[in-house]
Amino acid sequence: MLFIGTAAVVFGAGLFAASIVERRTESRLYFQMPKPIPDWEPRNEVWGQNFPRQYDSYMMTRDTTSVTRYAGSARIDYLEKYPELVVMWAGYAFARDYNQGRGHYYSVTDVHQTLRTVQPQPATCWACKSSDVPRVMNDIGAREFYRTPWVDMGPEMVNPIGCADCHDPDTMNLRITRPALVEAFERQGRDIQQASHQEMRSLVCAQCHVEYYFRGEDQYLTFPWDKGLGADAMEAYFDYHEFTDWVHALSKAPMLKAQHPDYELYRTGVHAERGVACADCHMPYRREGGIKYTHHHLQSPLNNITESCQVCHRESEATLRQNVYDRQDRISELRRIAEKNLARVHLEAAAAWDAGATDRDMEAVLQLIRHAQWRWDWVAAANSMGFHSPNEALRVLGTSIQRSQEARVLLARVLSQYGIPQPVQLPDYSTKEKAQQVVGLDMDDIRRQKAEFLDNVLPTWQEQARLREATYDQP
Ligand code: HEC
Ligand code: HEC
Ligand code: HEC
Ligand code: HEC
Numbered sequence: 001m002l003f004i005g006t007a008a009v010v011f012g013a014g015l016f017a018a019s020i021v022e023r024r025t026e027s028r029l030y031f032q033m034p035k036p037i038p039d040w041e042p043r044n045e046v047w048g049q050n051f052p053r054q055y056d057s058y059m060m061t062r063d064t065t066s067v068t069r070y071a072g073s074a075r076i077d078y079l080e081k082y083p084e085l086v087v088m089w090a091g092y093a094f095a096r097d098y099n100q101g102r103g104h105y106y107s108v109t110d111v112h113q114t115l116r117t118v119q120p121q122p123a124t125c126w127a128c129k130s131s132d133v134p135r136v137m138n139d140i141g142a143r144e145f146y147r148t149p150w151v152d153m154g155p156e157m158v159n160p161i162g163c164a165d166c167h168d169p170d171t172m173n174l175r176i177t178r179p180a181l182v183e184a185f186e187r188q189g190r191d192i193q194q195a196s197h198q199e200m201r202s203l204v205c206a207q208c209h210v211e212y213y214f215r216g217e218d219q220y221l222t223f224p225w226d227k228g229l230g231a232d233a234m235e236a237y238f239d240y241h242e243f244t245d246w247v248h249a250l251s252k253a254p255m256l257k258a259q260h261p262d263y264e265l266y267r268t269g270v271h272a273e274r275g276v277a278c279a280d281c282h283m284p285y286r287r288e289g290g291i292k293y294t295h296h297h298l299q300s301p302l303n304n305i306t307e308s309c310q311v312c313h314r315e316s317e318a319t320l321r322q323n324v325y326d327r328q329d330r331i332s333e334l335r336r337i338a339e340k341n342l343a344r345v346h347l348e349a350a351a352a353w354d355a356g357a358t359d360r361d362m363e364a365v366l367q368l369i370r371h372a373q374w375r376w377d378w379v380a381a382a383n384s385m386g387f388h389s390p391n392e393a394l395r396v397l398g399t400s401i402q403r404s405q406e407a408r409v410l411l412a413r414v415l416s417q418y419g420i421p422q423p424v425q426l427p428d429y430s431t432k433e434k435a436q437q438v439v440g441l442d443m444d445d446i447r448r449q450k451a452e453f454l455d456n457v458l459p460t461w462q463e464q465a466r467l468r469e470a471t472y473d474q475p
Contacts, residue, residue, distance in 0.1 A: 037169035038473060040135040047163035051172075053293045057286075058162070060297035061103030068302045070328050070385035076100040079432040082336075084343035086435035088373060091249030092257065093119045095439055096446055101383065104161040104298055112458055118449045121150040122219035127178065128208035131162040134177040142179045146219045154457070155464035166204040174200040178207035184223035201277035202263065209262035209278075209383070213243060229264040231378040231396045235371060244370075249439060251349035253366040258377035265382045269389030276312070284308045324387050331379065331386035334397040338376040341404040345369055348411050348424050355418035362414070368407035375400035 033050045041047065048055025066072040078098045079086055089095040097115035107129045111117060117125070124146045127133055136156050137145050145153070168175040176182055176192055181203065185192040195203055211234060215222040227233040227240075235256075238244075244254040266272050271281075279294070284307035286295040301308035302324060305317045313320060349365060379386055379393045379400075386393030415422055429435035436443055 039169055040138050040164060041169060041472075042131040042135050042159040042162070042164050043469070043472075044131070044159065044162040047167075047169070051163075053288070053291070054163075054296045058296040059105065061105040061299065063297075063299070064102055064106075066300060066303050068300050069325055070332065071100070071300045071302075071383065073103050073299055074100070075102060077432070079435075082339060083429055083432050083435040084339045086432060086439055087250070087343040087346055087429050088339065089257075090346065090439035092246045092255070093121075094257065095436065096441060096443070107160045108157060109160075112454070113450075115446050115450055117150065118446050118453070122146060122214060123148040123150050123153040124214050124219045124221050125150050126153055126157050127180070127221050129161065130157040131159045131164040132157050134164055137177075137179070143218060143220065146214070146221055151457075155461040155468075158462070158465040158469075161208075165207070174204050176203060176207060178221075180212060180221045180223055181207050181210075184225045187226055198275060198277055201279035201283075202266070202272075205278040205282075206263035209260055211259050211261035211264060211378075213238075213245070213259075215243075225264075229261075229267055230392075231261075231375055231399075234261075234264075234378075235374055238374075248346060248369070251346040251366065251369055252353065252362070253346070253349070253369040253373075255370055256374040256377070258374060258381045260381050260383060261378055262382050262384070262388065265379070265384075265386075265392060266388040268392040271388070280311075281308045284311065327387055327390040328385040331390060331393045331397065334394060334401065335376070335380055335385075338372070338397050338400045338404065339380070341401060341408070342369070342373050342376060343429065344426065345372075345404050345407050345411065347426050348408065348415070351420055351424045352411060352414045352418065355415070355420050357414050357418060361417070365407050365410045365414070368403045368410070372400045372403035372407060375403065 035046075035049055037047055037050065044055065044058065048058075061073075064073050064075065067074050076099060078100060079095075085098065086095045089098075093116040096118070099110075099114075102110060111125065111129050127146070133145075136153070163169075165177055166174055174197075182192050192203065210223055212221055212223050214220065224234045224237045224243075227237045238256055243256070245257040246255055247253070248255050263278075266278070281301045282298050283294050283296060284301075284304065285292050286307060295304075295307070302321055305320050309320050310317070315323070346369065349362065349369065352362065352365075375396050379396050382388065382393075412422060415424065427434075427438045429438050433443075
């Protein structure tokens with residue numbers, strides 16, 4: 001008995017010692033910095049010299065082959081897939097070009113390439129695209145940054161989203177580098193410094209994966225969260241401030257464009273309720289021998305269900321994938337109904353204006369259109385096709401459909417009053433090209449301007465950036 005007891009104790013102590021050694025190696029390997037990283041260092045490869053595993057996995061965001069039912073990292077042309085969107089965005093740059101998001105590695109390239117940046121934009125557009133943003137904001141301040149035209153900031157923005165966006169280079173702790181999030185917290189009377197470690201694992205994402213708008217003359221990047229984070233609360237906020245992103249070219253409705261309220265939608269779901277963070281699903285831990293590290297290949301968790309979901313759920317991979325698709329299919333069904341309604345109502349409103357309808361006739365209709373499209377967009381623009389919070393996504397889409405239907409009922413009265421036969425004869429917008437003609441876009445000219453930018457302007461930006469970075473400490 002004594003022998004067995006002693007053997008067990010020795011064995012236990014051995015395991016304990018081994019685990020301490022393993023942890024020590026882990027922490028040494030994590031935080032041993034052969035080369036200290038200067039503050040605001042934008043270049044991922046410099047950080048990568050200290051942290052090869054995190055860097056190598058980050059570089060996997062270069063992959064563009066993954067395609068799931070509603071997401072993935074391939075470039076998918078949403079305007080081709082859903083031509084109604086062109087009509088819904090008439091008069092706004094999104095009607096020119098709108099693709100599915102790709103990995104963080106492409107964040108700068110994709111902004112160069114999109115046809116939306118042929119139109120003059122403020123530097124605010126760069127705010128969530130590059131690890132050079134914190135560097136420049138540290139130099140000139142956020143207000144000055146936002147005030148600058150997009151093109152003037154071009155030579156400064158070369159490094160895609162990276163380490164400097166989420167980490168403090170001394171401690172490698174997570175840190176918030178974007179003032180808009182800190183300021184949104186302050187206006188709610190909260191201090192982001194008090195956020196828990198687990199909250200930070202979502203808040204670093206909420207620097208960019210959120211709804212925002214450009215406030216005032218300075219195009220000051222602002223989160224519309226003062227009345228709450230839900231679709232209804234943000235709509236009330238924008239109405240209160242009488243903010244509009246643009247006036248619709250067909251219906252003349254004062255429109256809102258939702259960005260990507262990923263964090264806000266997620267917050268209404270059961271995973272957030274149970275304290276599951278963005279990083280739990282999108283940056284799961286990986287083990288390599290004695291080393292456990294955070295896998296930095298941010299992508300669809302459906303490509304890695306074992307590490308992402310099965311840490312908590314016991315169901316098979318097939319079941320979990322099906323659970324996601326079942327929810328997304330339902331949301332997609334309502335989303336399509338909402339979009340078809342909206343494209344139609346914009347065109348019907350245009351017919352009413354053509355027939356001589358007055359501002360008074362149209363006022364209530366336009367407000368309904370504004371709200372219907374905002375609510376559709378709140379779900380459609382958020383990533384995950386509603387998976388982050390399926391019930392809320394369905395509710396918000398339901399209210400969108402209700403509002404666009406109500407607008408159509410009111411419009412039917414206006415149309416009858418002006419003697420327009422119904423149903424209104426609509427133009428053909430069944431493909432992206434046809435829809436772009438309907439809204440009066442000269443796509444050949446826009447493409448020509450883009451080619452001119454890529455051939456002549458971009459190389460000079462890149463050369464200026466190269467010369468600047470040659471003056472940095474070299475790795
Ligand atoms: C419970 C796990 C889970 C949590 C927590 C979670 N997500 Fe997701 N996310 C998913 C799933 C599942 C999808 C859908 C993937 C698909 O359809 O291929 C997704 C999709 C996405 C996408 C689109 C991916 C693509 O391939 O285009 C983005 C971006 C995203 N999530 C960001 C976030 C952010 C930001 C947070 C936190 C605010 C978050 N997610 C929280 C599971 C999660
Ligand atoms: C500095 C801004 C920024 C931060 C911080 C950020 N993202 Fe992103 N994210 C983006 C942008 C921009 C894109 C789209 C890039 C493109 O399409 O070129 C993107 C794309 C993605 C995608 C789609 C990848 C794919 O393969 O389609 C996922 C998933 C994602 N982000 C998750 C997250 C999560 C989770 C966090 C927090 C841990 C996070 N992001 C933090 C800006 C950011
Ligand atoms: C979008 C935000 C984001 C970006 C960009 C990012 N990280 Fe991380 N990183 C995280 C999160 C979240 C964790 C998990 C932190 C935790 O739970 O303590 C993490 C953890 C780490 C850790 C701690 C050890 C570990 O693996 O858990 C290191 C080291 C690290 N990252 C290095 C890097 C390097 C190097 C880069 C650039 C190539 C980078 N990170 C880019 C969000 C990010
Ligand atoms: C860190 C733990 C954790 C991770 C990781 C996680 N979940 Fe969950 N999930 C939960 C908890 C907790 C609930 C709530 C169920 C409960 O409390 O009984 C839940 C609920 C669900 C539900 C039912 C609720 C709903 O929204 O319809 C589904 C489906 C689900 N998870 C799928 C997934 C998938 C798919 C992934 C991977 C992308 C994932 N979960 C990752 C913890 C997790």
